[in-house]
Amino acid sequence: MNATPPAASGRPAPLRLGTRRSALAMAQSGLIADAVRRVTGRPVELVEITTRGDVSREDLAQIGGTGVFATALREALLRGEVDFAVHSLKDLPTAQPDDLVLAALPTREDPRDALVARDGLTFTELPPGARIGTGSPRRTSQLRAWARSLGMEIETVSIRGNVDTRIGYVRSGELDAVVLAAAGLTRLGRLDEATEILAADHILPAPGQGALAVECAAANAALAAQLAELDDPYTRAAVTAERSLLAALEAGCSAPVGALADLLGDGQAVTEMRLRGAVGTPDGSSLVQLSITGPVPAAPGEEAARLMGRELAAEMLAKGAAGLMGERAL
Numbered sequence: 346m347n348a349t350p351p352a353a354s355g356r357p358a359p360l361r362l363g364t365r366r367s368a369l370a371m372a373q374s375g376l377i378a379d380a381v382r383r384v385t386g387r388p389v390e391l392v393e394i395t396t397r398g399d400v401s402r403e404d405l406a407q408i409g410g411t412g413v414f415a416t417a418l419r420e421a422l423l424r425g426e427v428d429f430a431v432h433s434l435k436d437l438p439t440a441q442p443d444d445l446v447l448a449a450l451p452t453r454e455d456p457r458d459a460l461v462a463r464d465g466l467t468f469t470e471l472p473p474g475a476r477i478g479t480g481s482p483r484r485t486s487q488l489r490a491w492a493r494s495l496g497m498e499i500e501t502v503s504i505r506g507n508v509d510t511r512i513g514y515v516r517s518g519e520l521d522a523v524v525l526a527a528a529g530l531t532r533l534g535r536l537d538e539a540t541e542i543l544a545a546d547h548i549l550p551a552p553g554q555g556a557l558a559v560e561c562a563a564a565n566a567a568l569a570a571q572l573a574e575l576d577d578p579y580t581r582a583a584v585t586a587e588r589s590l591l592a593a594l595e596a597g598c599s600a601p602v603g604a605l606a607d608l609l610g611d612g613q614a615v616t617e618m619r620l621r622g623a624v625g626t627p628d629g630s631s632l633v634q635l636s637i638t639g640p641v642p643a644a645p646g647e648e649a650a651r652l653m654g655r656e657l658a659a660e661m662l663a664k665g666a667a668g669l670m671g672e673r674a675l
C-alpha cells in the first residue's frame with residue numbers, strides 16, 4: 346500500500362503561495378513566506394502565476410486597471426491551486442470578493458514615493474524642461490501641481506514596466522528622473538538609488554501604498570486564523586481609511602487619487618489618525634487636498650477608519666473632487 350499521507354512522514358504538507366514572477370512580487374512573496382513559515386511551522390512553496398498585466402504591453406487602463414495583477418492570483422486561489430497569495434495592497438480593487446479574505450495586512454513599509462534622478466538630483470534641482478517618467482495619473486497630476494507651485498517647468502512622460510525597466514530610462518539618459526514607490530525599492534534592496542524621498546505634503550501616495558495584503562479563501566478559516574497572526578491592526582486601520590476614501594470617491598485604482606493616514610501618538614500609545622486626501626486634474630492645474638483627524642479606537646477600529654474615509658470623501662466631493670476626476674483623459 347502506498348497511501349501514506351504526507352504528515353505521516355513527519356513533515357507537514359507545504360502551503361502553496363501564489364505569486365507573480367516580477368522581481369518585486371518575488372521579493373514580497375519571499376518576505377511573507379518566511380513570516381508564514383515562522384507562525385505556522387509549515388513549509389511554504391512559491392507557485393508562479395502569470396497575470397495579464399505582466400504579459401501585456403497595453404496601457405493598464407485599457408486592460409482593466411491595476412486589478413489585472415490580482416485577478417489571476419485570485420482565480421488560482423478560488424480554484425484551490427494555491428493556498429494563499431500576496432498582493433501589493435495598492436493594486437487591489439477596493440471591493441472585496443465575498444469568497445476571499447484579506448487575512449493579514451502586515452506592518453507597512455514607508456508609504457511615500459521616491460524620485461530616482463540622474464546625477465543625484467532632487468526634484469527642485471531638476472533643470473527647466475526636465476523629463477520625468479511615470480505611468481500613474483496620480484503622480485503626474487501631483488508632480489505637475491508641485492512644479493507649478495514652484496514656477497518650475499517639467500515634462501511628464503508616460504512609462505510602464507517593472508522597477509528595473511523604469512530606473513533604466515534614467516540610467517540610459519532617456520529621462521531625467523522617474524518616480525517609484527519607496528517600498529518597492531526597499532524590498533528590492535535598491536532604496537539607495539533614490540535621490541529623494543518625496544514628502545507626502547507634495548506627493549501624497551496611492552491608497553494602501555507600501556502595504557502588502559495576504560489573501561486566502563474565506564472557506565479556509567483555519568488558515569485565515571493562522572495568517573491573521575501577521576496582521577498589524579494599525580496598518581489595517583490606516584489603509585482601511587485610505588481605501589474607504591478611494592471607494593467613496595468612486596475612483597478606480599488608476600485614478601489620480603492620493604491618500605495617506607498617519608497614526609499620531611502621545612509617546613505611549615497611538616491616539617489619533619490623520620487622513621489626508623488629494624485629487625487633481627491630469628495637468629496639475631487644479632488640486633483638491635484636504636485632511637481630517639479622528640480618534641483611533643481600540644482594535645480593530647476598522648469601522649471607524651471606514652467612516653473617516655467616507656467623511657473625507659464627502660468633504661472632497663463638496664469641493665469639486667468629482668469634476669476634477671471627470672476631466673481626466675484616459
Ligand SMILES: NCc1[nH]cc(CCC(=O)O)c1CC(=O)O
Nearest residue numbers: 433436525526528529554555556
Ligand atoms: N503598480 C505597481 C506597484 N505596485 C506596488 C508597488 C510598490 C510597492 C508598494 O506600493 O507596496 C508598485 C511599483 C511602484 O509603484 O513603484
